[in-house]
Amino acid sequence: MFENLLEMQERGARDRARGRSLADNPMSKPDILPITDFQEWYSMFDAWRFGWSIEDAMSGHTNAPRDGGTSSRSYTRTV
Numbered sequence: 001m002f003e004n005l006l007e008m009q010e011r012g013a014r015d016r017a018r019g020r021s022l023a024d025n026p027m028s029k030p031d032i033l034p035i036t037d038f039q040e041w042y043s044m045f046d047a048w049r050f051g052w053s054i055e056d057a058m059s060g061h062t063n064a065p066r067d068g069g070t071s072s073r074s075y076t077r078t079v
Contacts (some may be wrong), residue, residue, distance in 0.1 A: 007045040012051025015033070025049060 008027075015024060027045035040053045 005043060008044050008047035008078075009051035012048035012053075013055035014051075015048075016052040016055035019051075022049065022052060025052070 002003050025045060027041060027048055048069070
């Protein structure tokens with residue numbers, strides 16, 4: 001299970017690097033991946049999101065919402 005969580009974190013980081021959003025979490029599509037064990041599902045969901053968030057932070061994306069929702073605000077940085 002631990003290796004699966006690490007793989008899911010890496011997948012989340014790759015997905016963020018490819019420009020995917022938090023809504024693209026593959027674990028959020030129960031029709032594709034039926035949920036049989038809630039704790040295991042949530043662990044995988046959270047691992048992907050964690051990997052996505054790490055890549056987002058490392059890439060310096062400043063317009064990503066921290067709560068996982070979508071934001072209609074546009075942020076501009078002034079110097």
